[in-house]
Amino acid sequence: MTLPADKKKISIVCFSGDFDKMVAAFTIATGAAATNREVTLFFTFWGLNALKKKKGRIATGKSLMAKAFNFLMGGMNNLPLSRLNFLGASPKLMTMMMKKHNVATLPELVEAAHALGVRIVACEMAMHILEVDRSDMIEEVQDVAGVATFLNDSEDAHIIFI
């Protein structure tokens, strides 16, 4: 995990896994990457759901508890709005409003982030707890790492927790 030393760096911890907060994380990430910054997105806990290969509700994991959690949380298509979620209807309504106002939708921001070379890192501990394997996640995940590695990599970076 070596990066050029001369570039400004930003590390964003994607913890919440809420739809709106994921939009914020990817907006900052793409904006920063497009303005020549090295960007790392570190996905942990609820945020891990955004990295699942299957975007819908799948009972990933081995134990009954993990399967239940993963099914209930779902993937990218099930991220809830942090307020006024209305049983999952609001993220879809919000996406419609974003399109209407020519604001990039979450899938468009994610695609741009990948194209701009934003580094995607998954939290090893959260993967263990939720029994999500690397093979369950999108191929753009570049590393599976712990907090020590994340802190080392982010030593001279701004760290944002979302």
Next chain:
Amino acid sequence: MMKHFLDITRETCPMTFVKVKLKLARMDTGEQLEVLLNPGEPLENVPRSCEEQGYKVLSNEPTDDNKHLLLIEK
């Protein structure tokens, strides 16, 4: 010389400068890119982010319909 064109007048932040960056990344050194953009945020950010990354902004002219036409060389 190859001249590319990009209209970002319907885009909003951050896709304004994201799309310019991605377009420039796919071009060869020495090629030129014409960008049609709106005044305000895009006009402030797109030329600045291009120059920060070492691209040359050759011209920046207002158009008749209150937009701006930027010419960038990679």
